[in-house]
Amino acid sequence: xxxxxxxxxxxxxxxxxxxxxxxxxxxxxxxxxxxxxxxxxxxxxxxxxxxxxxxxxxxxxxxxxxxxxxxxxxxxxxxxxxxxxxxxxxxxxxxxxxxxxxxxxxxxxxxxxxxxxxxxxxxxxxxxxxxxxxxxxxxxxxxxxxxxxxxxxxxxxx
Amino acid sequence: xxxxxxxxxxxxxxxxxxxxxxxxxxxxxxxxxxxxxxxxxxxxxxxxxxxxxxxxxxxxxxxxxxxxxxxxxxxxxxxxxxxxxxxxxxxxxxxxxxxxxxxxxxxxxxx
Numbered sequence: 001x002x003x004x005x006x007x008x009x010x011x012x013x014x015x016x017x018x019x020x021x022x023x024x025x026x027x028x029x030x031x032x033x034x035x036x037x038x039x040x041x042x043x044x045x046x047x048x049x050x051x052x053x054x055x056x057x058x059x060x061x062x063x064x065x066x067x068x069x070x071x072x073x074x075x076x077x078x079x080x081x082x083x084x085x086x087x088x089x090x091x092x093x094x095x096x097x098x099x100x101x102x103x104x105x106x107x108x109x110x111x112x113x114x115x116x117x118x119x120x121x122x123x124x125x126x127x128x129x130x131x132x133x134x135x136x137x138x139x140x141x142x143x144x145x146x147x148x149x150x151x152x153x154x155x156x157x158x
Numbered sequence: 159x160x161x162x163x164x165x166x167x168x169x170x171x172x173x174x175x176x177x178x179x180x181x182x183x184x185x186x187x188x189x190x191x192x193x194x195x196x197x198x199x200x201x202x203x204x205x206x207x208x209x210x211x212x213x214x215x216x217x218x219x220x221x222x223x224x225x226x227x228x229x230x231x232x233x234x235x236x237x238x239x240x241x242x243x244x245x246x247x248x249x250x251x252x253x254x255x256x257x258x259x260x261x262x263x264x265x266x267x268x269x
Contacts (some may be wrong), residue, residue, distance in 0.1 A: 005190055007221040007232035101161070106221065127239035134240075143243050 002091065002110035004119045010130045011102040014137040019096055019103050020069035022137055032132035032142050042066050048074050056080065061089060070096055076109075084118045087111060105130070165217070169237055172217040177202060178210050182219060185233035192228050
């Protein structure tokens with residue numbers, strides 16, 4: 001077991017194929033990943049990048065394992081902030097399992113160092129991204145695209 | 159009742175117990191712990207800790223990974239994020255706006 005490991009689990013009422021598609025296709029990613037998208041051919045050994053809406057490469061690495069629609073393992077190194085880049089590569093493992101009424105998505109993000117600022121940094125992002133992903137697949141809309149809607153439209157507010 | 163309401167009920171019930179909240183705090187302080195490790199920090203029987211952990215896992219607040227012969231417990235923050243979005247973020251914006259309006263009114267009166 002790697003020295004620093006965080007685990008994120010969500011149950012999504014969808015099919016493994018749809019979830020796989022949402023995890024690997026840009027038009028889905030941009031909706032739930034706050035305008036970010038991944039660039040990759042999604043086969044073992046192919047390069048992988050996480051790119052922001054304005055074209056900055058935030059993270060880069062390669063696909064270690066791709067077994068659609070069950071398992072995706074990415075070697076993941078931060079690129080933008082020097083102190084996080086210096087930590088080297090982390091491993092992000094995504095597992096999709098079918099349960100009775102939903103697909104269980106488990107993301108295990110780990111690195112061979114303790115403590116890790118990279119893992120701390122992504123820990124703020126994953127819950128929001130997963131919550132958006134779940135909402136997008138179940139309701140067709142994300143919750144956090146507009147996280148703080150103004151109260152102006154409510155009765156009594158002027 | 160729709161499935162998501164039942165899930166919310168179970169989630170809040172899981173959080174309504176101080177021992178279970180203590181378990182979440184312990185995992186937050188140091189993630190990926192075995193049952194033995196967790197028992198050392200709690201004045202409860204091993205059986206009680208096992209039951210609390212099973213309940214937390216059932217509502218997805220705790221995730222487990224098998225590593226060799228050990229089962230390690232991890233805090234899963236995703237349901238807490240959903241509570242935040244549904245039950246906190248939604249309500250805090252109008253209140254902050256109301257406070258800002260109150261401040262403006264009071265300052266005008268005194269100005």
